[in-house]
Amino acid sequence: MKKLNFGCGNDIRAGWDNVDIQKSPKLTKIFDFNKFPYPIKKDCYDLIYLSNVLEHLEKPDKVLEELWRISKHNAIIEIIVPYYNNKGAFNDMQHLHYFSDKTFQTFVERSKKINKNRKFEIKKLTLLPTNIGKLIPKAIREKLSLFIGGLISQVHVKLKVIK
Numbered sequence: 001m002k003k004l005n006f007g008c009g010n011d012i013r014a015g016w017d018n019v020d021i022q023k024s025p026k027l028t029k030i031f032d033f034n035k036f037p038y039p040i041k042k043d044c045y046d047l048i049y050l051s052n053v054l055e056h057l058e059k060p061d062k063v064l065e066e067l068w069r070i071s072k073h074n075a076i077i078e079i080i081v082p083y084y085n086n087k088g089a090f091n092d093m094q095h096l097h098y099f100s101d102k103t104f105q106t107f108v109e110r111s112k113k114i115n116k117n118r119k120f121e122i123k124k125l126t127l128l129p130t131n132i133g134k135l136i137p138k139a140i141r142e143k144l145s146l147f148i149g150g151l152i153s154q155v156h157v158k159l160k161v162i163k
Contacts, residue, residue, distance in 0.1 A: 001046045006067070007033065007053030034058045040070045043163075051080040055095045061107060064159075068119050073163040076123065079104075083127065083152040085145055101125055104157045121160040128154040
């Protein structure tokens with residue numbers, strides 16, 4: 001199984017290809033994630049992991065399309081991004097985008113309409129609660145999070161690649 005740790009920063013994983021924008025001798029590749037296409041062959045990876053990366057990039061939809069290109073059929077792209085209605089999402093001035101659970105549902109449906117066939121399927125989508133959010137039952141927490149910030153910290157989604 002070939003695995004890519006995309007935008008890894010200091011999270012260097014043994015047995016993975018670790019790539020980032022910032023230079024480090026421990027990385028497999030260093031390149032600008034805002035420039036397409038990526039210097040990676042198509043149909044390479046079975047698993048791609050990116051945690052707190054998409055919110056920093058200019059065109060997250062183009063990034064996901066490029067990750068699709070370098071993924072094998074049935075690969076999983078696992079993504080963690082900050083939840084839009086959480087103060088923590090706005091702590092970093094480098095954040096360009098904010099995400100909700102609907103962001104990925106809309107992306108999957110829109111890519112299907114544009115490309116005339118499905119490229120992604122959502123295998124799992126979870127709203128990760130903050131410490132305060134954990135005190136409220138999930139069903140209530142997720143409804144309240146639309147109106148009250150600070151209950152959800154991140155969106156965790158697993159996309160299955162369809163080719």
